[in-house]
Amino acid sequence: MMQQQRLRQLLQLRIEQKLTGEEALELDAALADEANAPMIQALLEALYDELPQTHTLAESAADAMFQQVVQPEDKPVMRKRRLRGRYAALLVAGVLLASTGVWLLYKPKHAAVLPLAQKTVTHDVAPGGNKATLTLADGSSIVLDDAGNGTLTQQGNTKVIKLGNGQLAYNTAGGSGKQSLFNTISTPRGGQYQVVLPDGSKVWLNAASTLRFPAAFPATEREVELSGEGYFEVAAATTPFKVKVNNISVDVLGTHFNINAYPDETGTRTTLLQGAVKISSASGQNILKPGEEGAADNNGGIHVKAADTEDAVAWKNGIFSFHGDDVQTVMRALSRWYDVQVSYEGKIPEHRFEGRIWRNYTLAQALAVLQASDVHFKIENRNLVVLP
Numbered sequence: 001m002m003q004q005q006r007l008r009q010l011l012q013l014r015i016e017q018k019l020t021g022e023e024a025l026e027l028d029a030a031l032a033d034e035a036n037a038p039m040i041q042a043l044l045e046a047l048y049d050e051l052p053q054t055h056t057l058a059e060s061a062a063d064a065m066f067q068q069v070v071q072p073e074d075k076p077v078m079r080k081r082r083l084r085g086r087y088a089a090l091l092v093a094g095v096l097l098a099s100t101g102v103w104l105l106y107k108p109k110h111a112a113v114l115p116l117a118q119k120t121v122t123h124d125v126a127p128g129g130n131k132a133t134l135t136l137a138d139g140s141s142i143v144l145d146d147a148g149n150g151t152l153t154q155q156g157n158t159k160v161i162k163l164g165n166g167q168l169a170y171n172t173a174g175g176s177g178k179q180s181l182f183n184t185i186s187t188p189r190g191g192q193y194q195v196v197l198p199d200g201s202k203v204w205l206n207a208a209s210t211l212r213f214p215a216a217f218p219a220t221e222r223e224v225e226l227s228g229e230g231y232f233e234v235a236a237a238t239t240p241f242k243v244k245v246n247n248i249s250v251d252v253l254g255t256h257f258n259i260n261a262y263p264d265e266t267g268t269r270t271t272l273l274q275g276a277v278k279i280s281s282a283s284g285q286n287i288l289k290p291g292e293e294g295a296a297d298n299n300g301g302i303h304v305k306a307a308d309t310e311d312a313v314a315w316k317n318g319i320f321s322f323h324g325d326d327v328q329t330v331m332r333a334l335s336r337w338y339d340v341q342v343s344y345e346g347k348i349p350e351h352r353f354e355g356r357i358w359r360n361y362t363l364a365q366a367l368a369v370l371q372a373s374d375v376h377f378k379i380e381n382r383n384l385v386v387l388p
Contacts, residue, residue: 004039011043020124024365123381125363128207128337130166131191137181137215144168144185144193155181155215158198169196172216181215187228190339197224200235204316207336208262231258231316234275248296251278257288258312264332268296271312318360322353327375327386338363339382346388349375 010027013019019027030036131145134152142152144162152160157173160183168185187193187205195203198216205211209228222241234241236254243250245261246268255275261268270279272288279286281300288294293307314321320337322330327349331342337359357369363384367377376387 004043007036007039008043019365022364024368025371123379125338125340125379125382127360127362128190128192128339130193132166132168132185132187132193132205134160134168135184135186137183145191155183158215160215163196165194166192167194167196170198170215172198180218182212183215184210184212186210188339189336197222199237199239199241201241202233204231206230206315207339226259226261228262229258229260229315231313232256246296247298247300248279248281248302251280252276258316260312262332262336267298269312270294270296271307271309273309273313314356315359318358320357320359320366322355322357324352324354327351327353330370331384331386334363334366334384338366338384340379340384341382342384342386344386349386349388351375 007027007030010019010023010030013023014027030040129145134142134144136142136153137155147162149162149164152162154160155170158181159171159173161169161171163169185193185195185205187207187209189208191207193205195205195211195213197203197213199222201222203211203224206229209226209230211224211226211230213224217239220239222237222239224241224243226243226245230243232243232252233256234252234254238253241252241254243252243259245259248268248270250257250259250270252275255277256273257275257277258271258273259268260271270277270288271293272290274290276290277288277294279288279294279296279302281296281302283300283302286294286302286304288304291307291309292304293312295303295305297303308323311321311323320330320333330353334340335342340363351373353370353373355369357366361369363379367379367384371377378385378387
């Protein structure tokens with residue numbers, strides 16, 4: 001059993017967003033130990049009483065916030081521990097939004113918690129950030145995370161401007177492009193970036209993604225090429241907007257949609273949030289309605305189904321969102337964002353994950369959430385090893 005003073009200290013550090021990766025794992029272990037339950041209850045009472053009275057939530061709102069759950073499928077039985085509605089205020093304070101806070105909501109009936117010394121974190125990994133490289137029409141490149149804000153260069157009659165907070169904008173002086181000067185923006189593993197295209201359309205690029213586009217769109221078409229993952233908010237115009245990706249094209253006029261086309265994922269998924277898009281491949285065409293996803297397989301077939309739009313764009317909003325995803329799918333997402341190599345010791349765990357993790361967590365903090373499902377890991381430099 002952990003000493004009460006130490007447990008209170010860790011919870012206080014969580015409120016102040018100052019937990020280190022090792023401390024997050026230590027708190028993880030303490031919250032998973034049934035012997036600590038009475039002490040945790042008392043500390044939560046004390047922490048709640050110290051909160052300002054404005055930190056109150058209706059029970060229905062509290063329940064909505066309690067959907068951050070990590071649950072394996074058919075592996076160990078998970079038991080839900082509902083906290084009383086008044087403790088939802090601690091979510092606002094940050095206690096239960098912590099990676100280890102998942103343990104307060106859901107935890108294995110028979111939690112096989114490893115001693116802290118066995119949870120090896122010899123080198124934590126910081127989360128990704130706003131990183132990208134811009135390649136100009138003449139082949140020269142600009143590392144955007146090193147460049148200062150302001151005008152970077154000019155492509156034809158278009159100024160290329162770096163804005164704050166990981167944004168790049170193309171400001172055309174007037175008229176359409178008379179010659180095609182193509183630019184390419186690429187995010188590395190562990191990077192993301194936002195681009196405002198010459199027509200005012202906005203594109204958010206996820207890690208390990210590339211967007212190729214003209215510095216000024218011609219009068220007859222607006223066409224870009226994507227690899228990886230991007231979220232698009234297309235400016236309305238009479239000229240069609242087309243995204244070419246893998247073996248399909250997505251045609252729109254003005255709409256919001258997400259495309260996931262990583263080469264290590266199965267097929268290409270286009271999720272429509274508003275407006276309408278047409279997906280075309282060698283096998284035919286499909287028109288998506290808002291709330292639908294079109295999945296194109298490697299043979300060009302397109303399959304349409306209802307989509308969770310919030311889940312599809314969670315990455316853009318700073319969240320990993322998992323819904324029945326297996327260990328390998330989750331690890332691919334982590335490896336791209338944290339720029340780590342993933343390997344497996346022994347049999348790959350047959351778990352499925354449900355829940356959300358903030359993308360601004362360090363890798364160790366993110367793994368502390370996943371360990372709630374009785375899957376364990378170790379970090380060695382930039383290598384993430386999944387243990388049985």
